[in-house]
Amino acid sequence: MALLQISEPGLSTVPHQHRLAVGIDLGTTNSLVATVRNGVAVVLHDENGRALLPSVVRYQPGQPPVVGHAAQQVQASDPYNTIVSVKRFMGRALHDIADAGSFPYRFVDAPGMVQLRTADGVKSPVEVSADILRALRERAEHSLGGELMGAVITVPAYFDDAQRQATKDAARLAGLEVLRLLNEPTAAAIAYGLDNAAEGIYAVYDLGGGTFDISILRLSQGVFEVLATNGDSALGGDDFDQRLFCWMLEQARFPDLTAQDNRLLLNHARFAKEALTEHPETRITAVLSSGFTIDLTLTAAQFNEMTATLVSKTLSPVRRALRDAGLSTKDVQGVVMVGGATRMPCIQSAVATLFGQTPLNNLDPDKVVALGAAMQANVLAGNRREDDDWLLLDVTPLSLGIETMGGLVEKIIPRNTTIPVARAQEFTTYKDGQTAMSIHVLQGERELVSDCRSLARFELRGIPSMVAGAARIRVALQVDADGLLSVSAQELQTGVSAAVTVRPSFGLHDDDVSRMLQDGFNHAKEDMTARALQEARVEAERLLDATQSALDEDGERLLDMDEFSEIVASMRALAECVSGMDYALIQQMTERLNQVTQAFAARRMNMRVREALAGQSVNDLMS
Amino acid sequence: MLPDFKANHFALFGLPARFELDGAALDVAFRQLQAQVHPDRFAHLSEADKRASLQWSTRVNEAYQVLKSPLMRAAYLLQQQGVDALAPENTQLPAVFLMQQIEWREAIAGARKDADDVALQRVETEMQTMARRLQADLANALDVQQDFVSAAQRVRELKFIDKIRAELDEAFIALDR
Structure with missing residues (x-):
C-alpha cells in the first residue's frame, strides 16, 4: 500500500474541497444567514443588499407564503395571517403562553404545541419557522451558487428540549441538514473571542426580541468552555414594546381596538423605543381604524420607569449564573452585548452598574450570533484549517430528572453540566408483582413534577413478577452535543428494555413532520421521491467521502486485510448504486457501509485518545 | 464497545x-x-x-x-478501594456535626424569612471553612494515612454540606426575586 497521509481529525484532507455550510440565526424579530468565505465570516445579503430578514410570514389562500420585509409591511393591515415573533410559540402549548391574549392571532389549542389559524389553513409554529428557514436557505444557495451541505442553527441557551426539538424539526422541514444546534450566547462568544483573541472569563448578555440569555464562559487557549448559563425564554425586546403599548392604552383611553389597531400601536411602540435610544424624548402619533387620533409624547425617563421591572428581571438570572459558575462580577473580564434590545440605554447602564465596567459593544449585536454560527458550521462541515484549532464545550441549561413517588422529581443531570453527558439511575418497583413501570422524564429546577416541564412519558413492560423493591430498573438519560435528550430504560436482571427519543409529549410527532414535509413539497411542486433520492445520494456520497479519508488516515494500521477488503467492497457496492435511481438500494448499501465501519470507527477513536495521552494503554481505560 | x-x-x-x-x-x-x-x-x-x-x-x-469535585473524587477513590461511602446504609454522622447542620439550617430559614442577605453570606463563609477543613482531612486520610474508614466519614460530612449548600442557593435565589 502507498504511504498514507495522516491528518488531524476534522481537518480537510483535500484543501481545495470546500463544503458549503452556513450559520443561521433564527431570531424572534429578525433572522440572518452567514457563511465563512476565504476564512472570513460574512453575513449573506438579499438581492436588495439587506442582511436582516424580518422573521415575519404572511399566508394567503392557495399562495406560497410571503416571508420578510414584504410580509412585515402588511402586518398591520392583515394581522391574523401575518405571523410575527413565532419563535415565542415554538414547543409551547397554548396554556404556556402567559400573554396569549395580547397577540392578534387566532390560536388553536393543539396537544403539545399551539397552532395558528390563517387564511391558508392552520399552521404550526414549526411550519412558520420552516418558511423563514427556507427563505434563508434559498438566499444562501443563490448567493453561494450550490446546494448546502448543512447548517448550524442557533437557539437561545435557555431553550428547553421541546423548543430545541421544534427548531430542529423546522430545519428538517425546510430541507436543511442540521450540523448542530448552537446556543446563541455561545455563538456570540466564538465570534467575539476569535476576533479579539480573548482569554479569561467573559459574560455574554443576550437580550433578543423574545428571549433572554446570560452565559458565563472561560476562554482559554482556543477552548470556549461554558461554565454556566441562565435566562428567560419568554423575555425580550417585545416585552418592552408591550409595556409601552399598555402605557399608550392607559394614556389615551381608546375605544375598542381592532386587531389591526393592536398591531399598528405595537409597531408605534417599537418605533418609539428605538427612537429613545438616540433621543431624550419622542412623539407618538397614529390614526386608528375608527378615525381616532393618538398624539403622545414620551420621555426616556418615563420609558425607563415603566420598564424598570423588565430590566431587573434580566439581572437575577445574571446573578444566578455567576453563582452557579462559582464566580463574582469581579472575576468577569468583559461583558459581550448581543441582541438588538441591548441597544436600549437602560439595559446598557444596568449591565454596566452590575458588572462595574462598560459592556463590550464592538460587534454588531444583530449579526454577531449568525457570524459565530457560520464559524462553527465551517468547522463542522470539515473545512477546518490548521489555524482553526478551537473547540466549544457547552452545557445543558436546565436540570433533567425522573418522576418518583409522591409527584417529586429526582434530578439525574443537574443544570450546567457539560454536554454530551449520560447519567443513569436505578429505580425499583413499589408493589408486589408489578410488571410495568411508567417512566416520566422532566426538565426544570423545581422539586414538584407539576412545576417542571414534561418531556416524555413511556412504559417499560414485561418486568418479571417479583416482590416490591426486588426489580432493578436502570434509567439512562443521554444529552447529545445539540442539547437534545434521549432516554432508555432497562430491567437489569432480565434485560427487558425500552428507549425513546424525546418528542411524544411535546414537539411534533414524526407523522406530523412527514405530513408537513409532503405539504411543503407539494407547495414547492417538488417530487417527493426525487427529493428523497437526492437526499439519499448526498448522504451516501458524504459517507463514501468520510470512509475514504478514514481509510487514508488509519486504514493500514488499524485494519487487517479481511476487514480492509470488506470495507472497500461495501464502498464499491455503494458507489455503484449511488448514481442509479433505486432509492431503497442506496439506503440499504449506505446502512451496510455504516455497519461494517463501526469497529473501525471505535478503534480510530481509541487511537486518538491514546495519542492524546501519549503512551497509555487504551485497553486499560476501556475495560 | x-x-x-x-x-x-x-x-x-x-x-x-x-x-x-x-x-x-x-x-x-x-x-x-x-x-x-x-x-x-x-x-x-x-x-x-x-x-x-x-x-x-x-x-x-x-x-x-x-x-x-472534591466530594465525588474522594468517593471515587474510596470506591476503588471497595468502600461505598455514600451507600444508603452508611448514614451515621457525629453528633457535633449534626448539631452544626441544624444550626445552619435554622440560620438559613431565618435569614430567608427576614430577607437577611448578610446572614446568608455568613452561613456560606462558615460552610466554606468547614468544607476546606474536611478536604484537608481527606487528603491526609486518603493520601497519607490510607485510613478509609475515617475518609468515608469525611465524605459523608462533605455530602451533607453539599445538600445544605443547595438549600443556601435556593435561599439566595428566593431573596433575589
Whole structure:
C-alpha cells in the first residue's frame, strides 16, 4: 500500500474541497444567514443588499407564503395571517403562553404545541419557522451558487428540549441538514473571542426580541468552555414594546381596538423605543381604524420607569449564573452585548452598574450570533484549517430528572453540566408483582413534577413478577452535543428494555413532520421521491467521502486485510448504486457501509485518545 | 464497545490516583482529550464515527466532573478501594456535626424569612471553612494515612454540606426575586 497521509481529525484532507455550510440565526424579530468565505465570516445579503430578514410570514389562500420585509409591511393591515415573533410559540402549548391574549392571532389549542389559524389553513409554529428557514436557505444557495451541505442553527441557551426539538424539526422541514444546534450566547462568544483573541472569563448578555440569555464562559487557549448559563425564554425586546403599548392604552383611553389597531400601536411602540435610544424624548402619533387620533409624547425617563421591572428581571438570572459558575462580577473580564434590545440605554447602564465596567459593544449585536454560527458550521462541515484549532464545550441549561413517588422529581443531570453527558439511575418497583413501570422524564429546577416541564412519558413492560423493591430498573438519560435528550430504560436482571427519543409529549410527532414535509413539497411542486433520492445520494456520497479519508488516515494500521477488503467492497457496492435511481438500494448499501465501519470507527477513536495521552494503554481505560 | 464510565478516571487524564490533585493539569488534560474526541470534530464523518465520538466525549466529561469535585473524587477513590461511602446504609454522622447542620439550617430559614442577605453570606463563609477543613482531612486520610474508614466519614460530612449548600442557593435565589 502507498504511504498514507495522516491528518488531524476534522481537518480537510483535500484543501481545495470546500463544503458549503452556513450559520443561521433564527431570531424572534429578525433572522440572518452567514457563511465563512476565504476564512472570513460574512453575513449573506438579499438581492436588495439587506442582511436582516424580518422573521415575519404572511399566508394567503392557495399562495406560497410571503416571508420578510414584504410580509412585515402588511402586518398591520392583515394581522391574523401575518405571523410575527413565532419563535415565542415554538414547543409551547397554548396554556404556556402567559400573554396569549395580547397577540392578534387566532390560536388553536393543539396537544403539545399551539397552532395558528390563517387564511391558508392552520399552521404550526414549526411550519412558520420552516418558511423563514427556507427563505434563508434559498438566499444562501443563490448567493453561494450550490446546494448546502448543512447548517448550524442557533437557539437561545435557555431553550428547553421541546423548543430545541421544534427548531430542529423546522430545519428538517425546510430541507436543511442540521450540523448542530448552537446556543446563541455561545455563538456570540466564538465570534467575539476569535476576533479579539480573548482569554479569561467573559459574560455574554443576550437580550433578543423574545428571549433572554446570560452565559458565563472561560476562554482559554482556543477552548470556549461554558461554565454556566441562565435566562428567560419568554423575555425580550417585545416585552418592552408591550409595556409601552399598555402605557399608550392607559394614556389615551381608546375605544375598542381592532386587531389591526393592536398591531399598528405595537409597531408605534417599537418605533418609539428605538427612537429613545438616540433621543431624550419622542412623539407618538397614529390614526386608528375608527378615525381616532393618538398624539403622545414620551420621555426616556418615563420609558425607563415603566420598564424598570423588565430590566431587573434580566439581572437575577445574571446573578444566578455567576453563582452557579462559582464566580463574582469581579472575576468577569468583559461583558459581550448581543441582541438588538441591548441597544436600549437602560439595559446598557444596568449591565454596566452590575458588572462595574462598560459592556463590550464592538460587534454588531444583530449579526454577531449568525457570524459565530457560520464559524462553527465551517468547522463542522470539515473545512477546518490548521489555524482553526478551537473547540466549544457547552452545557445543558436546565436540570433533567425522573418522576418518583409522591409527584417529586429526582434530578439525574443537574443544570450546567457539560454536554454530551449520560447519567443513569436505578429505580425499583413499589408493589408486589408489578410488571410495568411508567417512566416520566422532566426538565426544570423545581422539586414538584407539576412545576417542571414534561418531556416524555413511556412504559417499560414485561418486568418479571417479583416482590416490591426486588426489580432493578436502570434509567439512562443521554444529552447529545445539540442539547437534545434521549432516554432508555432497562430491567437489569432480565434485560427487558425500552428507549425513546424525546418528542411524544411535546414537539411534533414524526407523522406530523412527514405530513408537513409532503405539504411543503407539494407547495414547492417538488417530487417527493426525487427529493428523497437526492437526499439519499448526498448522504451516501458524504459517507463514501468520510470512509475514504478514514481509510487514508488509519486504514493500514488499524485494519487487517479481511476487514480492509470488506470495507472497500461495501464502498464499491455503494458507489455503484449511488448514481442509479433505486432509492431503497442506496439506503440499504449506505446502512451496510455504516455497519461494517463501526469497529473501525471505535478503534480510530481509541487511537486518538491514546495519542492524546501519549503512551497509555487504551485497553486499560476501556475495560 | 461502550466505554465503562467507572473505570480509571485518573488514568484517563494521566494523573496519579490521589485526592490531592493538580487542578490546572486536570483542566489541560481534559481540554486536550476533548479536542480529540468531541462530536464537533466528527460532525462531517460517518454515523459510526459520530457514535464513537459521542460515547468517548461523554466518558471524558463524566470523568472530569468526578475528578473536579472534591466530594465525588474522594468517593471515587474510596470506591476503588471497595468502600461505598455514600451507600444508603452508611448514614451515621457525629453528633457535633449534626448539631452544626441544624444550626445552619435554622440560620438559613431565618435569614430567608427576614430577607437577611448578610446572614446568608455568613452561613456560606462558615460552610466554606468547614468544607476546606474536611478536604484537608481527606487528603491526609486518603493520601497519607490510607485510613478509609475515617475518609468515608469525611465524605459523608462533605455530602451533607453539599445538600445544605443547595438549600443556601435556593435561599439566595428566593431573596433575589
